[in-house]
Amino acid sequence: MQWTLVVPVKPLARAKSRLADTAHDGVRPSLALAFAQDTVTAALACPEVADVAVVTDDVRAGRELAKLGAGVVPDEPGGGLNAALAHGAAVVRATRPARPVAALNADLPALRPAELARVLAAATEFPRAFLADAAGIGTTLLAAAPGRELDPEFGMDSAARHRTSGAVELRLEGVDSVRQDVDTGGDLRAALALGVGPRTAAVAARLLTAGQ
Ligand SMILES: Nc1nc2c(ncn2[C@@H]2O[C@H](COP(=O)(O)OP(=O)(O)OP(=O)(O)O)[C@@H](O)[C@H]2O)c(=O)[nH]1
Numbered sequence: 001m002q003w004t005l006v007v008p009v010k011p012l013a014r015a016k017s018r019l020a021d022t023a024h025d026g027v028r029p030s031l032a033l034a035f036a037q038d039t040v041t042a043a044l045a046c047p048e049v050a051d052v053a054v055v056t057d058d059v060r061a062g063r064e065l066a067k068l069g070a071g072v073v074p075d076e077p078g079g080g081l082n083a084a085l086a087h088g089a090a091v092v093r094a095t096r097p098a099r100p101v102a103a104l105n106a107d108l109p110a111l112r113p114a115e116l117a118r119v120l121a122a123a124t125e126f127p128r129a130f131l132a133d134a135a136g137i138g139t140t141l142l143a144a145a146p147g148r149e150l151d152p153e154f155g156m157d158s159a160a161r162h163r164t165s166g167a168v169e170l171r172l173e174g175v176d177s178v179r180q181d182v183d184t185g186g187d188l189r190a191a192l193a194l195g196v197g198p199r200t201a202a203v204a205a206r207l208l209t210a211g212q
């Protein structure tokens, strides 16, 4: 079954604030964009993915991600991550009501298409399902079958909140690249160890050269 993915991207100037110790204000927007570019590139290379809709108000992110083949939905609610995801899901559903939809974070620079394919294939079995992040506390992917609301509850302790909401937790081995979101310097090192996409590798190399 082919999925539509909804990928939220916060305005780059405000994104990844918890990486302030790792990447200064001049580099952090480029790093956040690189994460999103590598995430979207891997998602579009996944055979289970029909299309990707990026929800963002950031002009640069929208332009660069559209070049990769993503659709861009303006973040009209402007009410934070969950409002952006609910809006993005409603917009894509208006034209593709029969397709399953999944929210995927844009900070998965090590994402591998084959691992994403396994996660989406597993999610197809349930009305709603989610994948916990590498720490087991957050969520990197939330999926909804056709006709089911996404009902996103991302944010603090979102794995527990998605579980409580009735979404089925996908307990898969060997999908580390789909779980490895990058919030902190430690997360970035973990993603680099898994192997990141070319855009993140290039910005990370600049960081290392600058001795940050
Ligand atoms: N469209 C949109 N996307 C958002 C918003 N807030 C977060 N996101 C995206 O949601 C995903 C998960 O967010 P976080 O991991 O908290 O990323 P972040 O907000 O950039 O990171 P911090 O500033 O460190 O909290 C990332 O893809 C973000 O770009 C928002 O208000 N609107």
Ligand SMILES: C=C(OP(=O)(O)O)C(=O)O
Binding pocket: 081, 133, 137, 138, 139, 140, 153, 154, 155, 156, 158, 159, 181, 183
């Ligand atoms: C928004 C989330 O991500 P993070 O913990 O990476 O901010 C989440 O896990 O629900």
